[in-house]
């Protein structure tokens with residue numbers, strides 16, 4: 015906390031607002047208490063989960079920032095999962111054209127993904143992340159693995175899907191280590207794994223902050239993943255983002271065999287590892303037909319061809335593979 019206080023002082027911050035959700039606030043009520051001796055502090059608690067990413071909550075955050083008389087030297091601390099990072103990051107980026115933002119991620123997904131990279135926003139008219147901006151956080155607190163101990167299993171599994179993704183696109187040694195895991199628990203997640211994922215995302219984001227090219231590598235598993243997420247939601251059987259990505263990675267590994275030279279042996283190793291932790295449906299013509307409308311909506315498509323990130327081998331991905339799958 016001392017380092018954070020020093021940073022806030024360097025920014026000339028006088029007021030600090032901690033934005034969090036009802037679950038995190040209840041579990042870690044005193045986490046930022048040390049700041050109150052150095053700054054004028056307030057906490058704003060919003061509802062937990064995806065439904066907080068809407069205009070109403072956003073407007074509430076702006077109102078409270080206005081009421082607190084925050085100015086551009088002041089700081090909003092985002093203390094929570096990806097939802098808090100997204101809605102809070104957007105509120106901070108747009109309030110008086112931008113106050114300082116500190117991310118303090120509390121879910122595995124936020125630690126290795128949502129808190130890094132600067133994509134912020136809310137859902138609008140049932141379209142996910144429809145309104146938003148890219149604005150890098152000014153500081154990200156190092157991930158605290160202790161937060162993972164209170165996470166629901168389903169949330170841990172969701173973040174773990176993204177961790178497998180980093181292994182497949184960048185870290186063959188991480189893939190080996192994940193393969194040695196028998197059960198997914200918070201204690202089994204090694205802190206250095208989180209550090210590797212964050213370091214890789216930061217490297218890619220630095221090359222392509224606005225997501226025009228190099229950053230597409232992070233989309234491995236996501237083309238099918240997003241389609242699966244939307245399809246299951248439309249069937250009233252929602253699955254988590256990371257679970258959808260995990261299944262998507264199996265399907266996209268199968269495409270990688272046909273279009274990017276992934277060996278059959280590596281494909282089966284990927285399928286086995288993901289199948290150990292997640293229920294992976296058969297990649298059948300029937301399922302493909304059901305996913306079609308969602309796949310065709312992807313904004314990275316071009317002329318009916320779908321843009322995939324594929325694997326040449328474990329740890330080596332190739333971007334912008336336009337494939338006609340229908």
Ligand SMILES: NC(=O)c1ccc[n+]([C@@H]2O[C@H](COP(=O)([O-])OP(=O)(O)OC[C@H]3O[C@@H](n4cnc5c(N)ncnc54)[C@H](O)[C@@H]3O)[C@@H](O)[C@H]2O)c1
Pocket residue numbers: 035036037038041062063064067094095096097098099100120121122123124127128129130131132133134143161162163164165166169172255
């Ligand atoms: N901006 C990006 O780059 C990016 C990347 C990936 C995902 N996202 C977004 O992130 C959101 C999903 O993030 P998420 O999975 O972190 O979800 P989340 O923030 O909704 O958190 C999931 C649940 O876990 C609870 N929670 C958070 N930390 C906890 C803890 N330490 N202990 C117990 N419970 C805790 C939350 O209250 C919530 O109920 C989605 O809206 C997604 O679109 C954004």
